[in-house]
Amino acid sequence: MAAIKSGKASASSIVNNFLNQGKRPYFLASVYLALGTLLVYFNPLNMASFFFLLSSAFVIYKLQMHGGFKLAITAVALLIIVPIIGIRNIFYLEVIFQISVFAALALGLNVVVGFAGLLDLGYVAFYAVGAYLWAFFGSQQMFLLAEIPGTAPSGTPFFLPADMFYLFAFLGIVVAALTGILLGLPVLRLRGDYLAVVTLGFGEVIRVLANNLDKPLNITNGPQGITPIQRPTLPEGLLNSLRVLMDPLVGRDVSQGEFYNLFFYLLALLVIIFVIIVVRRLDDSKIGRALTAIREDETAAVSMGIPLTRMKLTAFAVGASFAGIMGVMFAANRTFVSPESFSFMQSIGVLTMVILGGIGSIPGVILGAAVVIILNLQVLQGLSLYLSQLRQSEAVIPIIDFAWKNLSTQLDPAKYQRMLFGIILILMMIYRPAGLIPAARRKRELSTRSKDKKKPITPSSTAAEADHGAA
Amino acid sequence: MIAVPIRRFYQNPSIRELIRPLGQIISFSAASSVVLSLLILLVALVLRGTAVNEYALSHYQVDILTLTLKNLPQVLIDGITLGFVYAAIALGYTMVYGVLEFINFAHSEIFAIGAFVGVEVLIAMNNAGVFTGISLWAAYGFLIIAILVGMVAAGGTAVLMEIVAYRPLRGAPRLVPLISAIGVSFFLQDLIRLVESLTTGQFHRIFPTFGNFDKRLLISNFDIAGTTLELNIQFKSIIVIIAAVVMLMLLNYIVNATKIGTAIRAVAQDRASASLMGININLCVVVTFLIGGALGGAAGVLYALKFTRIDPFVGFFPGLKAFTAAVLGGIGNLTGALLGGLVLGLLETFAGSYLYIFTMGAAGAEYKDILAFAILIIVLIFRPSGLLGEQVGQKA
Amino acid sequence: MMKKTLTVVLLLAVALIPVAVLAQGGTIKIATQSPLSGGQSAIGVDIKNGAELALEQLKAPLEKMGFKVELAPYDDQANPDNGVANSKNIVADPTILAVVGHYNSGVQIPSSENYHSANLANVSPANTNPKVTDRGYAEVSRIVGRDDVQGVVAAQFVHSKGMKSAYVLHDKTAYGQGIATFFQQEAKKLGMKVQGFEGTEEKANFDAILAPVIAAKSDVIFFGGIYDQASVFFKQAREKGYKGMFISDDGYDSPEAVSIGGPALLEGGGLYYTTVAGPAKLYPGTAKFQTDFKAKYGADPRPFAAQGYDSMAICLKGIEEAAKAAGNKLPARKDVAAAVRKLKDFNGITGKINFNEKGDLTVAKYFVIQVISPDPAKWNDNKIDKTLDIAPPK
Secondary structure (H helix, E strand, O other), X not given: OHHHHOOHHHHHHHHHHHHOOOOHHHHHHXXXXXXXXXXXXXXXXXHHHHHXXXXXXXXXXXXXXXXXXXHHHHHHHHHHHHHHHHHHOHHHHHHHHHHHHHHHHHHHHHHHHHHOOOOOOOOHHHHHHHHHHHHHHOOOHHHHOOOOOOOOXXXXXXXXXXXXXXXXXXXXXXXXXXXXXHHHHHHOOOXXXXXXXXXXXXXXXXXXXXXXXXXXXXXXXXXXXXXXXXOOOOOHHHHHHHHHHHHHHHOOOOOHHHHHHHHHHXXXXXXXXXXXXXXXXXXHOHHHHHHHHHHHOHHHHHHOOOOHHHHHHHHHHHHHHHHHHXXXXXXXXXXXXXXXXXXXXXXXXXXXXXXXXXXXXXXHHHHHHHHHHHHHHHHHHHHHHHHHHHHHOOOEEOOOOEEHHHOOHHHOHHHOHHHHXXXXXXXXXXXXXXXXXOOHHHHHHHHHHHHHHOOOOOHHHHHHHHHHHHO | OOHHHHHHHHHOHHHHHHHHHHHHHHHHHHHHHHHHHHHHHHHHHHHOOOHHHHHHHHHHOOOHHHHHHHHHHHHHHHHHHHHHHHHHHHHHHHHHHHHHOOOOOOHHHHHHHXXXXXXXXXXXXXXXXXXXXXXXHHHHHHXXXXXXXXXXXXXXXXXXXXXHHHHHHOOOOOHXXXXXHHHHHHHHHHHHHHHHHHHHOOOOEEOOOOOOOXXXXXXXXXXXXXXXXXXXXXXXXXXXXXXXXXXXXXXXXXXXXXHHHHHHHHHHHOHXXXXXXXXXXXXXXXXXXXXXXXXXXXXXXXXXXXXXEEOOOOOHHHHHHHHHHHXXXXXXXXXXXXXXXXXXXXXXXHHHHHHHHHOOOOOOHHHHHHHHXXXXXXXXXXXXXXXXXXXXXXXX | OHHHHHHHHHHHHHHHOOOOOOOOOOEEEEEEEEOOOOOOHHHHHHHHHHHXXXXXXXOHHHHHOOOEEEEEEEEOOOOXXXXXXXXXXXXXXXXXXXXXXXXXXXXXXXXXXXXXXXXXXXXXXXOOOOHHHHOOOOOEEEOOOOHHHXXXXXXXXXXXXXXXXXXXXXXXXXXHHHHXXXXXXXXXXXXXXXXXXXXXXXXXXXXXXXHXXXXXXXXXXXXXXXXXXXXXXXXXXXXXXXXXXXXXXXXXXOOHHHHHHOHHHHOOOXXXXXXXXXXXXXXXXXXXXXXXXXXXXXXXXXXXXXXXXXXXXXXXXXXXXXXXXXXXXXXXXXXXXXXXXXOOOEEEOOEEEOEOOOOOEOOEEEEEEEOOOOOHHHHHHOEEEEEEEEOOOO
8 A cells, every 4th residue: 555655766666576576586686697799799789789788797797686696697798798798799798898997097096086085086106107117118118218209120039928917917006005105104193175186186196207207218118109018918828728719609710819809807906806805805994984984074083083194095005005006917918008198197097997886885886987988989989980870871860851961970979078077077066966876885874864853954054064063 | 743643543443454454464575575585695695606596697698697687587577576465365264264163165265256246347348349449447447347246246156066965064064064065166177168168169368458457557666686677567467456455454344343344253262152143144254255255356356467378277386375374373363364475475475586507407486385385384384374374272 | 666667668668669671772871080179070070071072973873773872971070999890880780892081190099990990991081190090900091191291391492592590389189290200200391300209199389388489589390280179389489579480281271371380470581381182272173162062151262171081972972882893892901901902093082093002102292381360251262372192101
């Protein structure tokens, strides 16, 4: 009876109960995933089917199933389905790789912004530190220190063997963390908004240095960028046996380059699992609780005996280290780094992912990364291509009778990434400051409070309280 | 006998508030110029005995001291001009911060909007043929019109921005409106780009050539160490400086000698009490954004006049540096913003102009941005309240 | 709870929508990649337009074989990250058989690594950096000259005009810095004094960087970069009283250059630029191209539009040859790339095109052009001071 009274809400709960009854969710999730896989396998170029497959991750996450089954089905999807689908259409692998890279970056930034409440607008600097670390040692640059950029002789040997990559992935963590501490030591005493601008400045400083350290010693090769950068070797025997396995599944010969893409995807996956474990442990640890206390009220936290600077530095270093290792991977995967990849825009991109997904929330941040990357690489570009197809056709927009041909190319959605980021940031701040998937802790806080007050908590009302308290 | 009426004249609060900043401006510019000039000459003296001197002799045919001296007047003029541009932008940051304790990150785009609207007005006039063979008076008249239109557009955008993106977040935790402001900044950049590129396919704009702005006013010639030193200044630099000075005086007047200015100061000190005294907080905030935006817009048009080319991202670095200037001077402090702008403009120009020679070509003008950030960090660490700021506790 | 369920329901609804299988058989796409947005979009768009025009005019032979021929324009935004992501997208689309592209060498170099690993033919209409072809990829060819020749041409030219000292600036991009470096090296070799070599990202405020430049009183200032920056720099240098000669590179080739700088640029030592793509009127058989282009896009072709046209023409020809060899079937990418490289004496609108084993033109044209009018409408009438046919360095 009650269900009928409250109408819509209960209708959805009926659906919810219906979906999660007995063995149903297991069946649903498997069918959904299988259907998505088949769709993409047979239409490797169809974007809709790819989205369908991606959405299965959400379905698996949302349905109520046994944890072990969730883990197993996710493993199947990530380790078997994605590689096959990804090699059939290498662009999907690039999309998923970029999602993993940026999810790791966003998780790192999340430690700084979400856990500790320190707004870092120059996060990409640590990514650059990692990338240039391997770019310098993993290329011929060491022997070209005295050369003018662009005139280096060809045939210079590499400084280090390619497999030193693994060591440098580890070093990337260490060096980026150290950079984080070095930056953090002087600036972490600053208030939140000052800190934001100083970190922004730091991000620019790193980029300007990368752009200008081609003289007096040619360390970064300046705007020309460093290339080629080595990738770790893939043993021939392993490749051959993989080929036997993959070729029939993919339906054609798989090239070495494609195996590299797969390799980096798996590597990124490994790193991201590691990152998730670290972040989760951190969140539940003493440090995590201390960071939350700092975020909520610095003065109170200090008076409770929390070592403020040390905790903030920890957050900064942990966040930076994730960016460092991803930077090393980025350099090896691209085999090319140049300063343009580390602009302020990238920092804001990562921030947008964190804000969109939910500050402090691990699944939220991953979702945020996925949404932003897909919007950026697929949806906007796809729409632009579609518009250009329309422009080449004779079609007209009905009703207003406007020929597609005459549509300005300036309206191509792919160009308005900044606008998209801007709108996301503004709207999220005004309407949903906790993000798409709010962090559990935040949700708890908000729900208990709203029970007490019997009114929804909006940012202005919480702030009004804060103001009141201060006055 | 005469002193008494003069004193009475000066004690009139409106007139005092108009004149006082003029004295500050002159003393600040003179003092920072002298200090920096002496400093750079000292460096040159030190470097005279080193390889740098030979570098100067071989590449510039003069010794390092003469070279430094020869460049100095131009560098000073450029630095002061840039300083006034920074100061005009910094005032917008500082006013909003003073009232709301919040960094209006999108102020750099307000600056860009002012620049674009002003330049578009002039381009439209140019296309209509207004500028062919006009008198000098008319040219200056049109320039003033462009600046005013730019100010209105920028002020209007700033107010709109406040109402749409900031007001719903007023009083929220510190980072929330800041992130929203970053969003506004990015949104506006692309909006300018969209509007501008729809019409011509290009999104940078060029300040049309008219009037005598590009010409130079020769001040004097004199000989130093065997070479002739030509001291001259471009008309557009003079315009930028005069316009900025006038704006600063007006702003000072509004804030310190009018009713709304008093109200704004009251809101800045204690919002709750001000509200209890019957002050309309929202109105004060809107006026603050309006004034700050209009100043930013005027700075934008002046920037376009001085440097010819603008694009939608033109505000980013000047905005960042103006913020640095505001912090350097003591954020929330109008005089401080002026001083900070001047010091930063001069320092940056000095560094950019001399670094290349002093390092024998190893590091050049590219590092001037790094210098600005280094200053920001140093100031924040050692004197977070800025040069002229008072030590204030953190509000929640 | 409600939202959660709604999402699930929504997703299930999506699942029920039958996903149409696109008919892919018989379609050939040729991609273009150039900056369609951003500061360099004016030229980037015209590269695309030139290619589009060529596709329309020259697709008939392929259509006769029963293929549908389409253009797939991508926007690299003059940014390597976008270029690389796009290149993966291009490589993943099996119907794309060739790429016309890139305006910026800094974008072309990383992007073409992907074309190379996918054996996809890439004809570059504008990339002059030596590295583009020096990697020796069989897929990458270009129909313009090289920086290490262009920079040298500029240096030799100013030397022949009796210049004794030069100040060299660049825009801190792979392109501008590359060409400036070669200018500097050759100038030194010729015995000129290079008084400074500096890069700047600054787009408007050149006060600081100009101080040492003005103090040096060089005979000539070389700027390696794009017109929208170079012209502002030149203008401010003149305003500060510089009287010598200005010279820039093919990035300077745009009528807007003079509308930015005004008549002052042409005073004193004058204003010159070198280019690998002379005004379209210079080439045999471009008259028709110019009228067609103007009819379709409503404006005169900008520099590199003709090269965009020719790059597309070469791609179409290559595909046609490869398709013929495959018995009028869809050719493999590898065969297309080989066929492009093998073309002999291809009659393009910019002249006869032959590639050497690296993918450079066997003989490329270089021009030194003097700007003679401050009127942007007369840009195409600029005086051609010198035309050189030079083979690429070994």
